[in-house]
Amino acid sequence: MNATAESIRLNFTPTLQYVLRIGDTCLIHAQRLAEWCGHGPALEEDIALTNMALDLLGQARALLAHAAQLEGQGFDEDQLAFLRDEREYFNLTLVELPMRRSSAHSPGGDFADTVLRNFLLASWLKALWTQLSASTDSELAGIAGKAVKEARYHQQHAGDWVVRLGDGTAESAGRMRTALERAAPYTAECFLRDGIDSAAQASGLGPARDSLQAVWTSEVNAVLARAQLSWPGATPFVSTGTLGCHSEHMGFILAEMQSLQRQHPGGRW
Amino acid sequence: MSESATAQTEWPLWEVFVRAKAGLDHKHCGSLHAADAKMAIQLAREVYTRRQEGTSLWVVRSSDITASDPADKDMYFDPMADKVYRHPTFYVLPAAVDHM
Numbered sequence: 341m342n343a344t345a346e347s348i349r350l351n352f353t354p355t356l357q358y359v360l361r362i363g364d365t366c367l368i369h370a371q372r373l374a375e376w377c378g379h380g381p382a383l384e385e386d387i388a389l390t391n392m393a394l395d396l397l398g399q400a401r402a403l404l405a406h407a408a409q410l411e412g413q414g415f416d417e418d419q420l421a422f423l424r425d426e427r428e429y430f431n432l433t434l435v436e437l438p439m440r441r442s443s444a445h446s447p448g449g450d451f452a453d454t455v456l457r458n459f460l461l462a463s464w465l466k467a468l469w470t471q472l473s474a475s476t477d478s479e480l481a482g483i484a485g486k487a488v489k490e491a492r493y494h495q496q497h498a499g500d501w502v503v504r505l506g507d508g509t510a511e512s513a514g515r516m517r518t519a520l521e522r523a524a525p526y527t528a529e530c531f532l533r534d535g536i537d538s539a540a541q542a543s544g545l546g547p548a549r550d551s552l553q554a555v556w557t558s559e560v561n562a563v564l565a566r567a568q569l570s571w572p573g574a575t576p577f578v579s580t581g582t583l584g585c586h587s588e589h590m591g592f593i594l595a596e597m598q599s600l601q602r603q604h605p606g607g608r609w
Numbered sequence: 610m611s612e613s614a615t616a617q618t619e620w621p622l623w624e625v626f627v628r629a630k631a632g633l634d635h636k637h638c639g640s641l642h643a644a645d646a647k648m649a650i651q652l653a654r655e656v657y658t659r660r661q662e663g664t665s666l667w668v669v670r671s672s673d674i675t676a677s678d679p680a681d682k683d684m685y686f687d688p689m690a691d692k693v694y695r696h697p698t699f700y701v702l703p704a705a706v707d708h709m
Binding site: 387391493497 | 620641642643644647648651652654655656659
């Protein structure tokens with residue numbers, strides 16, 4: 341067996357971290373959605389969830405490849421995806437939470453969590469890609485221009501499920517309410533503004549997160565109203581994944597994602 | 610098919626038709642299960658058009674299609690071959706019509 345791969349060490353800049361926040365959010369969301377592969381409630385929906393995971397993985401790949409170029413040490417997108425330490429991932433905490441099912445180390449998670457999170461994130465990503473397609477970084481603008489079409493579809497597909505289940509049976513509506521209560525506290529992080537956001541906005545690299553909130557809120561509320569659901573009250577909790585401080589679930593995701601590249605560095609198949 | 614209590618727990622079957630490009634016909638390409646027409650269109654997109662196969666989709670409930678009975682095959686389709694006058698090539702066209 342080959343030697344175990346060491347973690348890579350990146351030279352961070354605000355620009356790199358801005359791109360990684362988006363790329364890592366797509367990457368970890370794709371990983372969670374991919375857990376449905378072979379477990380969907382119907383063959384057709386199984387294919388749909390896997391297709392969306394692949395769209396997000398494609399977006400993550402493009403962003404991480406671009407991030408590697410910006411970083412400048414000659415790493416590639418695989419090394420960025422699989423060989424960083426936990427504290428050097430900058431995804432939203434929301435995408436780490438259990439999605440398909442609960443287990444000993446990850447309570448919560450079912451199909452209601454899945455469609456709700458997919459809807460909340462697709463709405464967020466759509467708003468982000470829309471603004472990012474005007475980025476002064478032409479490569480980032482190109483990635484966003486392609487991704488916005490995918491996000492629009494994800495939002496429609498997941499949004500239809502939110503309405504179907506929220507306005508469905510007592511059981512499905514109850515599960516949607518629980519899913520909403522679980523997800524809502526983690527959405528505060530989607531609309532924070534810190535120095536990295538402000539720098540990106542000032543340089544024209546991309547929007548600050550707080551500028552996404554108005555369009556996101558109106559689109560999400562419109563679907564929730566059709567689903568007979570209402571947004572739970574705000575909580576003071578703010579998650580910190582975009583700062584590299586993750587939930588207890590992140591380590592398990594990374595262990596699963598990284599084990600092959602760690603054991604077989606540079607492995608391709 | 611009768612809609613028994615067990616059948617209703619499964620999504621109904623839909624037939625999917627894809628138009629490859631503008632100007633061509635929609636062609637039948639398969640079937641899938643979906644709860645309603647809207648979901649059927651979305652899932653048809655997932656199952657059949659993720660690799661640039663089409664520009665337009667039709668779906669129709671399989672139960673809405675009336676099909677000929679395979680047992681009627683002889684009666685319906687065989688008699689055509691030996692009646693040459695059923696084919697346009699049997700008739701001699703006036704020269705003026707030419708390339709019809």
